[in-house]
Amino acid sequence: MENSALNIVVLVKYVPDAQFDRQLSGAAHALDRSESILSELDEYALEAALALTDARGGVKGGNTVTALTVGPASAAVAVKKSLQIGATQGLHVCDDALAGSDAWATSLVLAAAIKSLGPVDMVITGMASTDGETSIVPAQLSARLGLPQITFASALEVDGNTVTARRDGDEFSEEIQATLPALVSVTDQANDPRYPNFKGILAAKKKKVTTVSLTDLGISADAVGHAGSLTKVTAAAERPARTAGTIITDAGDAGIQLVDFLAAAKLI
């Protein structure tokens, strides 16, 4: 099988920066999305797509990497960063009705957006978003698209139209294989993501970003967001911040003091 050009969709999410305090508020316990960035785990998905398409001649070879995001107007930042890193084009599903969508609603919108692009060879995602952290959207999306699911790939190869991945579980390391088209999620072990360079930042300004609404995708507003989600958060509480306890500097007996601490806590 020859290595023909690939049409790849990469999911990118705009998430609150974990370096800052993250807050829930309001009756629906919604996440405050100011101070957001491209989810760092999505950079591994983008790198996987760029490495595969680079190996087949990049844009000149007819390959396409589409960065797809679902979210408010501000989420365009995630697409822009992806274009600077090297994605070919962007697709942004932008609609106020999306706020509060759970995995079920998010995967519904993603599936419709991907179908709107016509036939694709691969959908590549990160292993989790750094805000929701559930890791289940890739599985739900592959079920909705009827694509083979190869998730948590810590190594990835595509030869012809055969994709082979390594999935490292607790008991086994498995080799998984599928024929394209397929959906793949990659872990942070899969590669070393590239950074945007000056040339990439300039080139991104000329790249095409298509913005679509739920209506454009044929999805009713009450099928998504808080209204359409099949789960709801009924209570939320911020865990009291941990505070520093006793800090000592070793003066030759710190190991013994450690044992004293464990004994006092009845742990030995």
Added chain:
Amino acid sequence: MSAIVVYIDQLDAPGKLSTTVRQLLTLARGAGEPVAVVAGPVAADVLADLGVYGVTRVLYSEQAELGQYLVAPKADLLAQAAAAVSASAVLVDNGAAGKEIAARTAVALNAGVITDAVSVTYDGGTLVAHKSILAGSWTVQAQAVSAVSVISVKAHSVEAGAAAEATSPAVEAVDVAFAPASLGARVVSRTPRAASGRPELEDARIIVAGGRGVDGDFSPIEELADVLGAAVGASRAATDAGWISHASQVGQTGKKVSPQLYISVGISGAIQQKAGMQTSKLIVAVNKDSESPIFEIADFGIVGDLFKVLPQAVEEIKKRRA
């Protein structure tokens, strides 16, 4: 009473019920009529054990596809069996595969799915999941608003307990109709990972974890872990350096643990590490850099050389036990 389905994998380790499955069966019995859906064979011992937990019905499949392809065929089994018994809820263990089985089952059943539940309570007909989010900085209660709830539940959600009276479950074989795409991702080979003989990270009461500061030598960490009966964990810096298996990683992209005691050794304590361990009951930190952020969350911190402090602690524990 409505049926609460518990998913049970008997393909990889057949012949016995895992601790987590026993906990899920206990949860299910408290909320409805527990029904077991088994991928793989139902051995006589397993059936008797299911009866001990009050299971009334067992639906199972031994179709070869369940083990030949990744995740999706198991979700087909679970969704079809849950529909056949008109389940109001489906409980699955929260491992990587368990979460994905839950996710796909939820799509098939038009059901809301909640992952990473640390406990599940029963509130007037509704299952309520309790979980930590945002790297352990918030706790939330969540529930499905659909006819069926799908919840993946972490270990230690409840103490497993036998039913007041054992049951004799009815056993039915299910003929699963697999979706074509479910047979798309084939498991070509499997390599067992070496067992350490130590407790699993998620099950451990005590974890001793090492980071960049161990500089390639995990032996002080392992010696302290062994004298405490603890599991060994690691930061991403240590696993990326190849000093220890990636399966030992604690953090945002590794295991998320909440032991009674987490001893952090030579780990600076960046947000990605804290995301995996800051819900631990007690945290002890040993690091030579007094500025390490780990000391901001440590109940007991030692600024010192781990290669001196840990061996001294090991000797002291042995001495006190002698």
